[in-house]
Amino acid sequence: MKYSFKNDYSEGAHPKILEAILQTNEVQQNGYGEDEYSMRAKKLIKEHLNAEAEVFFVSGGTQANLTFISAVLKPYQSVISAETGHIFHHETGAIEATGHKIETIATLDGKLTPALIAMHLNKVEPVHMTMPALVYISNSTELGTFYSKDELVALWEFCQQRNLWLFMDGARLASGLAAGDLTLADVAKHTDAFYIGGTKNGALLGEAIVINNVLLHQDFVYNMKMRGALLAKGRLLGLQFLVLFQNGLFFELGHHANKMAAQLSGGIKTLGYDFLTDSKTNQIFPVFPNTVIAKLREQYEFYDWLKINEEKTAVRLVTSWFTKLSVVNEFVDDLKLAGV
Amino acid sequence: MKYSFKNDYSEGAHPKILEAILQTNEVQQNGYGEDEYSMRAKKLIKEHLNAEAEVFFVSGGTQANLTFISAVLKPYQSVISAETGHIFHHETGAIEATGHKIETIATLDGKLTPALIAMHLNKVEPVHMTMPALVYISNSTELGTFYSKDELVALWEFCQQRNLWLFMDGARLASGLAAGDLTLADVAKHTDAFYIGGTKNGALLGEAIVINNVLLHQDFVYNMKMRGALLAKGRLLGLQFLVLFQNGLFFELGHHANKMAAQLSGGIKTLGYDFLTDSKTNQIFPVFPNTVIAKLREQYEFYDWLKINEEKTAVRLVTSWFTKLSVVNEFVDDLKLAGV
Amino acid sequence: MKYSFKNDYSEGAHPKILEAILQTNEVQQNGYGEDEYSMRAKKLIKEHLNAEAEVFFVSGGTQANLTFISAVLKPYQSVISAETGHIFHHETGAIEATGHKIETIATLDGKLTPALIAMHLNKVEPVHMTMPALVYISNSTELGTFYSKDELVALWEFCQQRNLWLFMDGARLASGLAAGDLTLADVAKHTDAFYIGGTKNGALLGEAIVINNVLLHQDFVYNMKMRGALLAKGRLLGLQFLVLFQNGLFFELGHHANKMAAQLSGGIKTLGYDFLTDSKTNQIFPVFPNTVIAKLREQYEFYDWLKINEEKTAVRLVTSWFTKLSVVNEFVDDLKLAGV
Amino acid sequence: MKYSFKNDYSEGAHPKILEAILQTNEVQQNGYGEDEYSMRAKKLIKEHLNAEAEVFFVSGGTQANLTFISAVLKPYQSVISAETGHIFHHETGAIEATGHKIETIATLDGKLTPALIAMHLNKVEPVHMTMPALVYISNSTELGTFYSKDELVALWEFCQQRNLWLFMDGARLASGLAAGDLTLADVAKHTDAFYIGGTKNGALLGEAIVINNVLLHQDFVYNMKMRGALLAKGRLLGLQFLVLFQNGLFFELGHHANKMAAQLSGGIKTLGYDFLTDSKTNQIFPVFPNTVIAKLREQYEFYDWLKINEEKTAVRLVTSWFTKLSVVNEFVDDLKLAGV
The missing domain is CATH 3.40.640.10 (Type I PLP-dependent aspartate aminotransferase-like (Major domain))
Structure with a gap:
């Protein structure tokens, strides 16, 4: 799955x-x-x-x-x-x-x-x-x-x-x-x-x-x-x-989602990719070559957002209150492999 | 409560x-x-x-x-x-x-x-x-x-x-x-x-x-x-x-609700009370003297349904998938006391 | 026509x-x-x-x-x-x-x-x-x-x-x-x-x-x-x-319509017919035998309003700003003939 | 007026x-x-x-x-x-x-x-x-x-x-x-x-x-x-x-409106003015200097349509089934004077 x-x-x-x-x-x-x-x-x-x-x-x-x-x-x-x-x-x-x-x-x-x-x-x-x-x-x-x-x-x-x-x-x-x-x-x-x-x-x-x-x-x-x-x-x-709303759980979950997105963005940036927008929330829009996207799709589900040109597309990645750091890191690792 | x-x-x-x-x-x-x-x-x-x-x-x-x-x-x-x-x-x-x-x-x-x-x-x-x-x-x-x-x-x-x-x-x-x-x-x-x-x-x-x-x-x-x-x-x-819909739970719960209503109706009838309608579903409409209703209200919540005359009112009692037999029997007991 | x-x-x-x-x-x-x-x-x-x-x-x-x-x-x-x-x-x-x-x-x-x-x-x-x-x-x-x-x-x-x-x-x-x-x-x-x-x-x-x-x-x-x-x-x-609204034409026309209806009612009453309501406006509801209605229908158009019994029906007659006294009188004459 | x-x-x-x-x-x-x-x-x-x-x-x-x-x-x-x-x-x-x-x-x-x-x-x-x-x-x-x-x-x-x-x-x-x-x-x-x-x-x-x-x-x-x-x-x-729809009046009136618009366009073109669109219907959109528009407004009513630049505006002139040739010609004459 x-x-x-x-x-x-x-x-x-x-x-x-x-x-x-x-x-x-x-x-x-x-x-x-x-x-x-x-x-x-x-x-x-x-x-x-x-x-x-x-x-x-x-x-x-x-x-x-x-x-x-x-x-x-x-x-x-x-x-x-x-x-x-x-x-x-x-x-x-x-x-x-x-x-x-x-x-x-x-x-x-x-x-x-x-x-x-x-x-x-x-x-x-x-x-x-x-x-x-x-x-x-x-x-x-x-x-x-x-x-x-x-x-x-x-x-x-x-x-x-x-x-x-x-x-x-x-x-x-x-x-x-x-x-x-x-x-x-x-x-x-x-x-x-x-x-x-x-x-x-x-x-x-x-x-x-x-x-x-x-x-x-x-x-x-x-x-x-x-x-x-x-x-x-x-x-x-x-x-x-x-x-x-007891003990600030609502706010804590929002912070977590953003933190996971930031971690994800950071990893993607490190690998040299650009972004459609400079998002600080839980939705990020990296721009990948279509070949990379095809490889990522073997393991991940995400939406295409905007066709940049014949070779590149901005995709949307969404993190959440539930997203685990391990999954984020794995994605970055897989992205690294996909880009080779 | x-x-x-x-x-x-x-x-x-x-x-x-x-x-x-x-x-x-x-x-x-x-x-x-x-x-x-x-x-x-x-x-x-x-x-x-x-x-x-x-x-x-x-x-x-x-x-x-x-x-x-x-x-x-x-x-x-x-x-x-x-x-x-x-x-x-x-x-x-x-x-x-x-x-x-x-x-x-x-x-x-x-x-x-x-x-x-x-x-x-x-x-x-x-x-x-x-x-x-x-x-x-x-x-x-x-x-x-x-x-x-x-x-x-x-x-x-x-x-x-x-x-x-x-x-x-x-x-x-x-x-x-x-x-x-x-x-x-x-x-x-x-x-x-x-x-x-x-x-x-x-x-x-x-x-x-x-x-x-x-x-x-x-x-x-x-x-x-x-x-x-x-x-x-x-x-x-x-x-x-x-x-x-696995193993007929849906139907079983409906049966249970009706059974509890029938048990409740039976007990009420035994005590000599009439009903507004002859219901076989989980909503029943017994007719009680207002004095009885007042006493029941000390322990139970239910809706008045129809004023019959100055002394009597039809009420609505609803049972459900959750209603327990013990509660039904208790109500009938309490009704008996209330009617004395 | x-x-x-x-x-x-x-x-x-x-x-x-x-x-x-x-x-x-x-x-x-x-x-x-x-x-x-x-x-x-x-x-x-x-x-x-x-x-x-x-x-x-x-x-x-x-x-x-x-x-x-x-x-x-x-x-x-x-x-x-x-x-x-x-x-x-x-x-x-x-x-x-x-x-x-x-x-x-x-x-x-x-x-x-x-x-x-x-x-x-x-x-x-x-x-x-x-x-x-x-x-x-x-x-x-x-x-x-x-x-x-x-x-x-x-x-x-x-x-x-x-x-x-x-x-x-x-x-x-x-x-x-x-x-x-x-x-x-x-x-x-x-x-x-x-x-x-x-x-x-x-x-x-x-x-x-x-x-x-x-x-x-x-x-x-x-x-x-x-x-x-x-x-x-x-x-x-x-x-x-x-x-x-110049020179009160609006009000004058309303009066005329009512006057024609009153004239019509008066004539119908004189011939001994009852009314469903005692209307003083331009809609009147006389009750006629169905045989009379059938004869009137040969010369006039009007709506049936309410079936009174097997033999009688209340009809609706509407007069207007335009209705002429001659037409009203003719209708009463024709009603007289229809009732013979 | x-x-x-x-x-x-x-x-x-x-x-x-x-x-x-x-x-x-x-x-x-x-x-x-x-x-x-x-x-x-x-x-x-x-x-x-x-x-x-x-x-x-x-x-x-x-x-x-x-x-x-x-x-x-x-x-x-x-x-x-x-x-x-x-x-x-x-x-x-x-x-x-x-x-x-x-x-x-x-x-x-x-x-x-x-x-x-x-x-x-x-x-x-x-x-x-x-x-x-x-x-x-x-x-x-x-x-x-x-x-x-x-x-x-x-x-x-x-x-x-x-x-x-x-x-x-x-x-x-x-x-x-x-x-x-x-x-x-x-x-x-x-x-x-x-x-x-x-x-x-x-x-x-x-x-x-x-x-x-x-x-x-x-x-x-x-x-x-x-x-x-x-x-x-x-x-x-x-x-x-x-x-x-008797004798083609509907079509005739449409033709008349367009003809008057064409006459108006022709006159305006003769005076050297451009148009926003090349209309053949009864709405035309000539472009006039604002100074000309101000003078025309003393005698005519019409809508501004689009500001072209600081000095010029396209206006909308509408002819109709009723427009008379004499009025069209007068407008062109007045436009000539206004442009002097």
Whole structure:
């Protein structure tokens, strides 16, 4: 069986999560998120947030995005996203299916800036075009980049001035935070809402939507039920986030994933290969000759990302909370052999 | 802590499911339902189905209903449901949120019949009213009743004649099947689609949508992704159904739930109490004096269902795959004391 | 050719409207409602309204209903309507197609009251059911009844207390107002929004949506464009309402329609026939023997409304701004002959 | 008052249309498109079509686009359009509001080609991206260009091969046809559906949707009613198309608009000015110095289209069925003076 660097959701869950599931299995709990684990997990997460924020658990990222975005936009309003944004590129029209246009901005690195958004807004005509009302960013981005504190603050201030909501897709938030100087409290302070990704950071499933803006969280649970995002056994989501936010496990797993990626990058660089981007998160994009790729494919699974020229391709390698140092080192060794 | 008869999703999962999750935790698998457990589970379920049927796993019942129904209806088409149907009564407008009207029929017992539907169809005018195209039934129903084989066959033949799809909500399918003479193969043969409920029958979460009609399952997975119903770690759903369908565990758990309900009913009858309906499934509706209810509430949790008169109320008691005989007997003992 | 009493939109437009269209035909005007006729018509209508109200012209009633209702509801919110309400009964799921459930209340006469709505609200459970947020009424109703000032004020005060918007479908507003003691200013004062029907009161087409509540009209024109309700040659709508509201033509035509209906009712009563309802608007519902109906059908077109028994049927006769006294008298004469 | 070259819907309707409205005003007709004028108009239009085509009248272009496109796409399917396409650029998210993504292709001239679409299709991934199912083109385009017969046939054959519906937005079809070698019969033969624009070619309002593909027109009228696009007095639309298609008036008016544009272009060229595109339809895009534009603006209204550099701007001048030769000549004279 080949080892996969395809993504960060190839394995199950962190052992501490499984242990908690086992230990609480026979305890009766209320349904639909009214269980004690969910309540305790929310309390724990709120310690990082401002006093009025509310937390809601859902099963996955597309569900988090579509439920939140459709809840806050008026029918004629649209969301602004980088062209590479997950909601535009890889969610099968989930946002449009709720009735809203995504207006896209071309970027070099998957990140939006006040200048880029301002240029876009200049082209918007009233009435005959949708009204942009929400800015969607991902951290880390689909290209492995991340936002620094200064960058997020600048975006936030711009959005405040322009009357735009700011929403951060945190499917890979743990990795994004571990890569730079942003804290969870910073994100809470400088967005209207964001979600904390569990699926890609050690949970069986689950994302925690955090709504900081008190104008936006009222009745949000109705939207969840209506979109099929309110689990009967909500305990399963609450319990996992309870474990993840006890003793900083969530942050630790993000650090681990990045560390393994850095180790991998370092090894690849040592062998003389270039990278498409200079990533500090858990997704890296080395450029290999196609012949090398063919040899690596005998032992590993990973995605091609971009054809550079007839001979070279950038591939995507993803590490995770689970990735072991031994596997990373083995890959570098195999790469060395493949390149001979 | 009070014991809860409120529903059949108060506990976690069957131990065999937890065991399988533990054992496979470190095995890498593809995402989005392309894992080997999902594939094996589908194969196992298909042994009960016709050759062309396809199986799809989603997180919950509302999600199953909205994803399937919105996938098969044209924009101007509607779904017919009993007034008590879960999609009409308790899913926060999830179907309407996908753009479709639910046309309701009043029933005595939560069950639709060819005669009831025929009367409804007589009132439908073309063009200015929606066109009914799908009949939604639940088995067991929200009132604890279930369909016999004859009843389902009659509905199916009627729907075939009238060019209506027939869809069965199987949130409590295990209990519904255990109560009567229907088999899973019968359901597969006499519906266009149905779903097999895991959440209420021993899984942590998960429902298996079965689409028997080859005209309806093409590209269904696009709809799942679009509605946020395609889990990244689909393995979690596949694995659970794999366990549930090995050695008939799924059916066994349904039988157990019904048996516990029958034991509970028997004890209550012996004490001289009446019932709102004569249920053979895992939901029973005894009628108690309000004074008795008040005493029971000191030790148990359950829902009031219907006020009979100033002195009496029908309550709902739900047993499950997990309910223990000792608890049932204790309840009957406590009821005896409460009625003194 | 048979004479039709089927509806109030069988003929074209009032001659004054046609004259205005002819006279202004070659004048260049801005598109999309920015023409001078629309602006003058709005000003004229606003003389009846409070200072902050805004007026918007659209092509038809279903369009008015769906554009307004979908603009003010949040995704999980629903609209309350009588079971006989046009939006529920005869608009092909137009409201549901925008994502919203209609919650219905059975009535005797097509009219909602605070008591009826209060009883309905008692049954609404949070989160798992949609949240009613808007009350939809028609004046005159689909059954020919109308609201008195006291009735509307009572509804309005109830809606204010319960945090519900109140919206009046005025497809037949001219007839509704002419029948009772309500004025246009009363309607403006005691609803959040309503529309003034042109199509059924002498226009070629067109309804004027009036939004009294300043919270609701912001950006409404975006919704119009998005729903395909913003006409390029908006002048056609504006000009017609300009004519209708000059010298009270709109009100005069409503009076005429009712007067013709009263004349018709009077004649029918004189001949000894009963009525299904005691209508004072332009729709009347006499009960005739089927033999009489068969004879009338040789010369007239009209709809059967309700089968009373094997021998008798209530029919609907509709008069309009155009109906001539001579035609009414002829019908009564023919009815006399048919009954011999 | 300034003369406007802003668009082709600044005036009312062709005198023959007004005359027909006047003459038929008192004739009773059935509602909702069941009137005799609509039936006769459909018959007349069908003489240009294949035997199975069906014709449906609606009020405007956005309504035509959204009603048709939402009727034929499955929920997860998308429409392909040029980036300049009206549905993407200027309809306030009307298509997205019905739940569908628009996938855009950058073009030089607003026209799609098989090669451009093929390149786009190569980038589409299954399941995680929407499935393109319909190609939307405009003729003439938003940039004044048009499709030749060869170009349309090539597109049609490509769409047939790739299992894509082909839909033509004909808001300016009369001008598009008059510019090249395409006939209405060609359009009918080489698209699945298109619409014939009345609003911009002499009608008060109205577009005729033609559905050539028998798979697509069944029950279409339900979609019209549901979207608020079925006029009660459908006679108004039918009658206008009846007049437009008697004695070729529709085609004649398109020719006139183009002829006036050609005359205008000729005059402008004579004065030495360049054009942004070489348009043969009724929209032309001359490039003028900003100083000239400022002088012209004292007497004329028109839209700026594209800033060429600090000194020059391309403007858009639109002629119509109504434009008089004298006005064109005057403009050229005034341009001459302005350029001195």
